[in-house]
Amino acid sequence: MLDILTAVLVTGLTNGALYALATVGLSLIWGSMGMLNMAHGAMLALGGYITFTVVETLGLPLPVAMLAAVAAGALAGMLLYLGIVRSLLKSGGPGFETSVMIATVGIAIALQNALLLVYGGQPLRQPFAISGAVGVGAGVVPLLNIVIVAVAVAVMVAVSVLISRTRMGRAIRATAQNRDAALLMGVPVGRVYLQVLALSGGLAGICGVLVSSITQLTPGLGADPMLKAFIMCVVAGLGNLPGAIAAAFGLAIIEAAVQFGAGARWGFPVLLLLVIAILIWRPAGLFGRAQIRRM
Amino acid sequence: MTDASLPAAAPAPRRGIATDLAVGALLLALAIAAPFLIDSRYVLGQIVLALFWASVAAQWNLLFGYAGVFSLAQMAIFAVGGYATAMLAQYLELSIWAAIPLGALIAVVFSVIVGLACLRLQGVYVALLTLAIAQVLYLLIVTDTACFRMEGTSCRQFTGGATGFARFGDFGMRQLLRGDWMMGNYAIVLCGFVLTMVMSWVIIRSPMGLAFKALRDNPAYAVARGVNRFHTQLLVFALSAFFTGLTGGLYAAHFQAIGPGLFSLSQLLFVIAIAVVGGVGTFWGPVVGAIVLMLADEFMREAGEFRTLGLGLIIAAVTVLLPRGLVGKAADLFRRRP
Numbered sequence: 001m002l003d004i005l006t007a008v009l010v011t012g013l014t015n016g017a018l019y020a021l022a023t024v025g026l027s028l029i030w031g032s033m034g035m036l037n038m039a040h041g042a043m044l045a046l047g048g049y050i051t052f053t054v055v056e057t058l059g060l061p062l063p064v065a066m067l068a069a070v071a072a073g074a075l076a077g078m079l080l081y082l083g084i085v086r087s088l089l090k091s092g093g094p095g096f097e098t099s100v101m102i103a104t105v106g107i108a109i110a111l112q113n114a115l116l117l118v119y120g121g122q123p124l125r126q127p128f129a130i131s132g133a134v135g136v137g138a139g140v141v142p143l144l145n146i147v148i149v150a151v152a153v154a155v156m157v158a159v160s161v162l163i164s165r166t167r168m169g170r171a172i173r174a175t176a177q178n179r180d181a182a183l184l185m186g187v188p189v190g191r192v193y194l195q196v197l198a199l200s201g202g203l204a205g206i207c208g209v210l211v212s213s214i215t216q217l218t219p220g221l222g223a224d225p226m227l228k229a230f231i232m233c234v235v236a237g238l239g240n241l242p243g244a245i246a247a248a249f250g251l252a253i254i255e256a257a258v259q260f261g262a263g264a265r266w267g268f269p270v271l272l273l274l275v276i277a278i279l280i281w282r283p284a285g286l287f288g289r290a291q292i293r294r295m
Numbered sequence: 296m297t298d299a300s301l302p303a304a305a306p307a308p309r310r311g312i313a314t315d316l317a318v319g320a321l322l323l324a325l326a327i328a329a330p331f332l333i334d335s336r337y338v339l340g341q342i343v344l345a346l347f348w349a350s351v352a353a354q355w356n357l358l359f360g361y362a363g364v365f366s367l368a369q370m371a372i373f374a375v376g377g378y379a380t381a382m383l384a385q386y387l388e389l390s391i392w393a394a395i396p397l398g399a400l401i402a403v404v405f406s407v408i409v410g411l412a413c414l415r416l417q418g419v420y421v422a423l424l425t426l427a428i429a430q431v432l433y434l435l436i437v438t439d440t441a442c443f444r445m446e447g448t449s450c451r452q453f454t455g456g457a458t459g460f461a462r463f464g465d466f467g468m469r470q471l472l473r474g475d476w477m478m479g480n481y482a483i484v485l486c487g488f489v490l491t492m493v494m495s496w497v498i499i500r501s502p503m504g505l506a507f508k509a510l511r512d513n514p515a516y517a518v519a520r521g522v523n524r525f526h527t528q529l530l531v532f533a534l535s536a537f538f539t540g541l542t543g544g545l546y547a548a549h550f551q552a553i554g555p556g557l558f559s560l561s562q563l564l565f566v567i568a569i570a571v572v573g574g575v576g577t578f579w580g581p582v583v584g585a586i587v588l589m590l591a592d593e594f595m596r597e598a599g600e601f602r603t604l605g606l607g608l609i610i611a612a613v614t615v616l617l618p619r620g621l622v623g624k625a626a627d628l629f630r631r632r633p
Binding site: 265 | 359365412413415416418419420422423424426427428430431434435438560561564567568571600601603604606607608609610611612614615618
């Protein structure tokens with residue numbers, strides 16, 4: 001009994017950390033600019049493959065490779081802003097929410113396909129792999145899972161410090177609260193958006209390395225964590241960072257429990273039913289406040 | 296209506312009807328002439344495929360472009376219609392002609408369940424939940440390994456599993472027309488397509504359509520004027536699901552096969568791209584989009600593996616450069632002229 005509990009907790013906490021990292025990236029963008037980035041999953045895959053290339057082809061050490069993944073993700077985020085988001089924001093208005101979603105779906109497909117063309121479809125092994133395990137109580141916890149949780153938590157702490165303590169973070173929060181007021185106070189909103197997308201892309205890069213370390217490297221590796229991260233953002237109320245992290249851990253543990261209890265294929269369906277039930281009960285999400293609509 | 300600052304969403308209705316009738320008659324004449332002008336069975340088959348996708352995109356356009364429901368379950372509803380048709384023909388040995396309308400009704404039931412769960416929410420929340428539901432359905436079908444019944448030595452899963460269904464019956468045109476069977480199938484699919492287009496036109500022009508558009512343009516105002524958002528959107532969801540499911544049934548019968556690949560994101564993307572390229576919220580947009588994208592797809596076939604890449608880039612570029620699609624752009628050009 002106790003070993004099952006340990007296994008559920010280990011899987012749940014590891015997946016929770018990964019989902020949380022993905023939700024932070026998504027939630028940041030949604031909170032500050034009302035944009036759903038459907039290319040986030042493809043950026044996860046990009047980070048994973050960049051690490052693979054830097055370690056396997058260039059032969060550089062792993063920390064350098066992870067930095068490269070972050071840089072590649074950040075660069076992809078910036079290109080996304082300069083190429084697509086900026087002009088959509090300019091022409092958009094009320095249709096921005098949907099048009100940016102459709103455009104980023106297009107980018108996601110293109111990026112995923114580009115990875116497929118470069119690296120091929122067969123799964124590759126992520127060099128970020130740590131063997132060994134630690135005995136905890138009745139069960140055994142693989143070292144890799146501990147490292148994943150530790151890295152994810154460290155990254156999230158760094159992001160929260162960045163958001164709450166720095167000048168850049170203050171500008172991001174100001175823009176998120178009221179775009180026009182921030183603009184009038186002299187906040188360069190365009191640059192803030194660029195920074196947010198770069199930050200979120202960097203998070204996607206590192207998240208992709210971690211995700212591919214417990215699964216495998218495939219061009220579509222980001223799709224599943226992204227979809228679940230979206231669901232968790234929705235449950236928490238889109239744009240609510242601490243809520244999204246809490247929802248990610250909570251739902252991941254429930255998912256792991258269902259997978260152990262009823263078989264792997266029921267994990268996601270049960271998760272979704274739970275989410276729908278929560279949303280019928282609280283349409284703005286668990287921690288979201290009901291929107292006040294002005295006419 | 297007289298306020299000149301309002302976007303020209305509704306041009307003088309009578310002129311719109313005349314234009315729509317003229318365009319419709321022209322397209323229909325072309326479509327009827329096509330099988331007599333085209334010799335190649337391959338080309339005719341591709342036109343049938345384009346009709347399917349145009350039809351699904353038109354239903355998605357009704358949902359999103361007119362009623363403002365951003366659903367990503369469109370291909371799932373299409374697949375449910377197709378699967379229901381296939382399963383009814385396979386397990387109950389119904390004639391395909393009975394199975395198709397029943398399949399469409401099952402798609403409606405499915406859509407109402409999805410709608411009850413999702414439509415209380417708004418905008419992107421609806422998009423994310425419908426996408427998740429479609430993915431869950433796909434996962435449940437693909438991972439289905441439990442034997443439902445034995446067929447010969449092989450075991451068939453209730454949902455068809457990863458392989459799907461095949462050889463459950465067709466339109467019967469192969470016996471009737473022999474070598475020209477594709478022409479017969481083309482005629483049937485064209486009839487289905489015309490039916491769905493006429494019905495969506497009637498829906499859009501009816502008072503119901505006005506309620507849809509009001510909810511899209513200003514939800515708060517529409518609700519204040521007594522339009523029930525949830526009921527109206529559930530209604531349009533079910534209506535579009537009927538025709539989407541019907542198209543799914545025709546698809547299954549035409550190909551005599553159906554599989555879980557229909558749930559894939561790239562398939563959904565192709566349908567959305569058709570509507571986006573043609574022009575979301577314009578009646579002829581999906582038809583124009585289907586023609587343009589099927590042609591582009593045909594040309595990119597030469598480029599082989601770069602097809603999907605190109606498609607993705609086209610969608611992103613069109614959203615940025617032509618926010619109202621080809622038809623919207625053309626309409627703007629005509630309207631600017633004094």
